[in-house]
Amino acid sequence: MGILEKISEIEKEISRTQKNKATEYHLGLLKAKLAKYRLQLLEPSKSGGAKGDGFDVMKSGDARVALIGFPSVGKSTLLNKLTKTHSEAGAYEFTTLTCIPGKIEYNGANIQLLDLPGIIEGAAQGKGRGRQVISVARTADLILMMLDATKSNQQRILLERELEIVGIRLNTEKPNIYFKVKKGGGIGFNATVKLTYLNEKMIFNAEVLVREDVTVDEFIDVVLGNRKYIKCLYCYNKIDSITLEELDRLAREPNTIVISCEMDLNLDYLVEQIWKYLSLLRIYTKKRGEYPDFEGGLIVRKGATVEHVCHAIHRSLVEEFRYALVWGTSTKHNPQRVGLSHVMEYEDVIQVVKKK
Numbered sequence: 001m002g003i004l005e006k007i008s009e010i011e012k013e014i015s016r017t018q019k020n021k022a023t024e025y026h027l028g029l030l031k032a033k034l035a036k037y038r039l040q041l042l043e044p045s046k047s048g049g050a051k052g053d054g055f056d057v058m059k060s061g062d063a064r065v066a067l068i069g070f071p072s073v074g075k076s077t078l079l080n081k082l083t084k085t086h087s088e089a090g091a092y093e094f095t096t097l098t099c100i101p102g103k104i105e106y107n108g109a110n111i112q113l114l115d116l117p118g119i120i121e122g123a124a125q126g127k128g129r130g131r132q133v134i135s136v137a138r139t140a141d142l143i144l145m146m147l148d149a150t151k152s153n154q155q156r157i158l159l160e161r162e163l164e165i166v167g168i169r170l171n172t173e174k175p176n177i178y179f180k181v182k183k184g185g186g187i188g189f190n191a192t193v194k195l196t197y198l199n200e201k202m203i204f205n206a207e208v209l210v211r212e213d214v215t216v217d218e219f220i221d222v223v224l225g226n227r228k229y230i231k232c233l234y235c236y237n238k239i240d241s242i243t244l245e246e247l248d249r250l251a252r253e254p255n256t257i258v259i260s261c262e263m264d265l266n267l268d269y270l271v272e273q274i275w276k277y278l279s280l281l282r283i284y285t286k287k288r289g290e291y292p293d294f295e296g297g298l299i300v301r302k303g304a305t306v307e308h309v310c311h312a313i314h315r316s317l318v319e320e321f322r323y324a325l326v327w328g329t330s331t332k333h334n335p336q337r338v339g340l341s342h343v344m345e346y347e348d349v350i351q352v353v354k355k356k
């Protein structure tokens with residue numbers, strides 16, 4: 001019998017079995033068996049074949065959020081709640097086997113939310129589809145780390161470790177260091193601050209300028225290069241099944257939000273937080289003599305300048321740019337005449353004036 005047949009047999013038996021105290025143990029065994037076979041489906045096939053396995057989803061929209069978590073924490077249930085896409089959810093592990101994209105529309109932005117298979121300890125070494133899942137995570141603007149509020153906090157530490165191993169750094173900024181290998185050898189070591197951990201003896205064949213007091217590990221990250229610095233929002237699901245004390249404790253942890261998909265608790269707030277963590281700005285454009293386009297508008301990153309906005313409107317607009325008029329919180333008076341380097345703020349209105 002092939003794996004798929006075995007899976008379908010077990011699924012049939014589960015649906016035939018009445019759910020009660022007497023069958024609880026047997027059902028548990030069936031689900032464990034089901035999870036085992038589904039995990040085998042996830043294992044990379046011997047023939048290799050990383051392409052076309054359902055993980056190479058196109059980026060779309062203004063930002064990308066990846067759902068990372070152990071199996072059965074409720075990732076698919078959340079995708080079903082927040083988007084119009086359906087992803088199979090089930091009371092057994094490894095229900096989801098590929099990457100399933102959905103779309104959240106909020107504040108005029110299209111946010112791509114990716115449902116993914118659950119990852120397990122050893123994911124970074126390729127267990128399950130760990131490698132694929134993690135490479136999708138590397139492409140995200142935000143990792144939504146989904147955790148089961150009824151389980152021990154060990155899950156968070158384990159997941160963080162798996163991501164750490166593959167070079168993902170959560171909620172930390174890229175160290176402020178300039179580093180360049182010198183082909184001909186020799187060193188140039190300079191620091192603009194007093195250093196506690198680093199010194200010149202650690203460096204060879206490189207030109208280095210250190211602008212902050214980093215640790216040796218942080219420095220190694222810069223030397224190795226391929227690190228990803230990604231924001232992470234920790235999301236505890238299933239709070240319908242924990243005590244108030246426990247809930248209170250979890251909710252106070254940094255970068256954390258508590259929800260229940262099943263009871264629809266806090267889901268609006270979650271979307272608000274996703275938006276906030278993505279640091280997106282909504283900007284409105286206006287034509288001369290007309291009202292601003294409050295229906296449409298543009299989505300840009302926090303810190304975006306008039307130049308970024310011009311690029312977002314039209315590729316060649318910067319070349320024709322003379323000046324812009326801006327209304328909003330970024331200006332001293334309204335409207336203010338600004339140049340390309342002016343930094344925009346949330347809900348500013350902009351009118352671009354072109355060269356004649």
Ligand SMILES: Nc1nc2c(ncn2[C@@H]2O[C@H](COP(=O)(O)OP(=O)(O)OP(=O)(O)O)[C@@H](O)[C@H]2O)c(=O)[nH]1
Pocket residue numbers: 069070071072073074075076077078088089090091092093094095096097116117118119237238239240241259260261262263
């Ligand atoms: N009590 C409770 N159960 C939930 C909640 N959200 C989801 N579940 C249940 O948790 C189980 C797993 O849900 P899924 O959405 O399949 O979880 P998943 O993380 O996508 O699982 P995999 O795809 O297998 O990794 C299902 O039985 C859901 O009904 C919740 O808020 N509270």
Ligand SMILES: [K+]
Pocket residue numbers: 071072073089090091092093094095096
């Ligand atoms: K599941």
Ligand SMILES: [Mg+2]
Pocket residue numbers: 075076077088089095096115116117118
């Ligand atoms: Mg799932």
